[in-house]
Amino acid sequence: MTLRIAVVGVGRIGNVHAGVYEKHPECELVAVSDAIKDKADAAAERYNARAFYSVQEMLSSGIRIDAASMCTAGVENGGDHYQPTMELLRAGIPVLGEKPISNNIDEAREMVALAREKGLRYGINLNHRFTPAALRAKEWVDDGRLGELNIINMTMWINNPNESSPWFHIRALHPHSIDVMRYFGGDVEKVQAFFKKGKGRNIWSNVQVNMLFEKGIIGHLTGSYDAGGSYGLETLEVVGSDGRFVLREACEHLTFCPRFSRESETYDYLGGMMSFGETFASRIGRWIEQNLQEVAPEAIDASGEDALKVQTIIEAIIESWEKGTVVDLS
Numbered sequence: 001m002t003l004r005i006a007v008v009g010v011g012r013i014g015n016v017h018a019g020v021y022e023k024h025p026e027c028e029l030v031a032v033s034d035a036i037k038d039k040a041d042a043a044a045e046r047y048n049a050r051a052f053y054s055v056q057e058m059l060s061s062g063i064r065i066d067a068a069s070m071c072t073a074g075v076e077n078g079g080d081h082y083q084p085t086m087e088l089l090r091a092g093i094p095v096l097g098e099k100p101i102s103n104n105i106d107e108a109r110e111m112v113a114l115a116r117e118k119g120l121r122y123g124i125n126l127n128h129r130f131t132p133a134a135l136r137a138k139e140w141v142d143d144g145r146l147g148e149l150n151i152i153n154m155t156m157w158i159n160n161p162n163e164s165s166p167w168f169h170i171r172a173l174h175p176h177s178i179d180v181m182r183y184f185g186g187d188v189e190k191v192q193a194f195f196k197k198g199k200g201r202n203i204w205s206n207v208q209v210n211m212l213f214e215k216g217i218i219g220h221l222t223g224s225y226d227a228g229g230s231y232g233l234e235t236l237e238v239v240g241s242d243g244r245f246v247l248r249e250a251c252e253h254l255t256f257c258p259r260f261s262r263e264s265e266t267y268d269y270l271g272g273m274m275s276f277g278e279t280f281a282s283r284i285g286r287w288i289e290q291n292l293q294e295v296a297p298e299a300i301d302a303s304g305e306d307a308l309k310v311q312t313i314i315e316a317i318i319e320s321w322e323k324g325t326v327v328d329l330s
């Protein structure tokens, strides 16, 4: 079977999705849609697909679509996702949305509820954990190699001078970091956060968050839009009673350190994955695979439900800073 794909929003990231589908032997990119006519037309020509200027127009054309990528942006990089996603889901089309699922938690809830009601696969491009190194580390955790998990530390930072809204940094970047933390630690029960505005900035561009996971694991997130460059992108450390691992740059360097021995194990570029950019193809590839296998919606990796939980944690982080309290999510 070949999946007939549509990409909605063919800006920077929509073109990355389109490029992945174009190269995939089991996909046919049949439609591209963008509210800006020139962008839709250019993408249609590039990928030999049909151009549309709205989802409604695309749906009423009668074209068969088996799955769609939703790559709009908007306020806090998520404000435009709701309307076209709802239109696609109402039409019975499985959706792979870009992150954040939405910058508006009520709209995120509605999209997840509609997908559930319609029994549709709904995934989010939380691509940072779709790496051979993260998979290897997850196997170690599941096999008990680290013993009982005690601590999860995550640092994720980039250089982003955009001053669009006060909560842009936590809402737009940290779906990624918190998704990775949840991947290893499970659901989060409590959060407490401090924010700092970077030099000359009006937005909360630096954050420190403490977390208590439901399993009792304690976690910490460091985030910044005033970093990047030589600081790299991300470092994850998971510490257990018998060992710990450190994963640098999502896919590049993974080290396991047994607690009572100095004999550490390091893997560089596991699976041949060289840099973060390659996570798009691995995450979208998994989405394609799960659609071809027609898996149940609840089996989708990095699902809309997962992304909603992440966004709920983000709103609790904001509330913690605004109220000066620990926020309980349970």
Ligand SMILES: NC(=O)c1ccc[n+]([C@@H]2O[C@H](COP(=O)([O-])OP(=O)(O)OC[C@H]3O[C@@H](n4cnc5c(N)ncnc54)[C@H](O)[C@@H]3O)[C@@H](O)[C@H]2O)c1
Binding pocket: 008, 009, 010, 011, 012, 013, 014, 033, 034, 035, 036, 039, 053, 054, 055, 071, 072, 073, 074, 077, 078, 080, 083, 084, 098, 099, 100, 125, 126, 127, 172
């Ligand atoms: N997963 C990642 O690692 C990653 C990295 C960067 C960005 N992103 C996400 O990708 C998304 C897109 O970012 P971008 O930089 O490509 O934005 P962009 O502004 O370049 O592209 C968005 C496009 O969507 C179009 N659009 C808006 N509303 C539309 C609608 N209703 N129907 C059709 N088209 C519509 C716009 O005209 C624009 O061309 C954002 O949500 C962002 O957070 C994800």
